[in-house]
Amino acid sequence: MPKFVAVAKTSEIDENQAKVVEVEGKPVALFRVQGKFYAVSHTCAHAGGPIGEGYLSEHIVTCPWHSWQYDIRTGKSISVEGAKIPLYKVKVEKDMVFVAVP
Ligand code: FES
Numbered sequence: 633m634p635k636f637v638a639v640a641k642t643s644e645i646d647e648n649q650a651k652v653v654e655v656e657g658k659p660v661a662l663f664r665v666q667g668k669f670y671a672v673s674h675t676c677a678h679a680g681g682p683i684g685e686g687y688l689s690e691h692i693v694t695c696p697w698h699s700w701q702y703d704i705r706t707g708k709s710i711s712v713e714g715a716k717i718p719l720y721k722v723k724v725e726k727d728m729v730f731v732a733v734p
Contacts, residue, residue, distance in 0.1 A: 636723060643727065644663065645669070650693075652684040655731050659684070660720055663704050665691055670704040671720035671731045677709070683717065684691035 639653040645664040652674050653660050659674035661684030670691070674684045681697030688694075692710060694701050701711040721732035724728035 634721060634732035634734075636721075636732050638728050639671075639731050640729045641727050642669075642724060642729055645729075648688055650684045650686075650688065652682075653731065655720065656733050659683050660731055661686075661693070661721070662705075662720065662731065663688060663693070665704070669722045669724060669729050671722045672707050673717040673720075676700060677715045677717050678712070694704065 640651055645651045647664055650661050650663045653662050657658045660671050663670045663675040676683050676695045678700050681695040686693040686695050691703055691705050692701050693704055700709055702717055703710050709715035723730045
């Protein structure tokens with residue numbers, strides 16, 4: 633079983649929004665889409681752009697720096713073949729969101 637850490641209250645993240653949190657010192661972008669939470673690295677695989685500040689359309693986030701796009705359900709880029717950012721497991725208990733430590 634992975635270790636989970638509490639990162640935010642569910643009420644802190646509105647639908648189709650993100651919050652950047654820290655998991656063991658690493659910045660993680662936490663998104664809420666259709667009532668579910670997803671967590672990927674906040675650091676773009678291209679040049680380190682801030683994924684959690686990107687434009688979100690359903691499950692696709694676009695990096696604000698050079699527009700690489702990632703599916704937040706998998707961490708895989710849909711615009712650049714083979715590009716990927718780390719994906720984190722997420723769970724919700726009561727009103728808290730937890731992210732697994734890799
Ligand atoms: S840093 Fe994200 S697309 Fe360039």
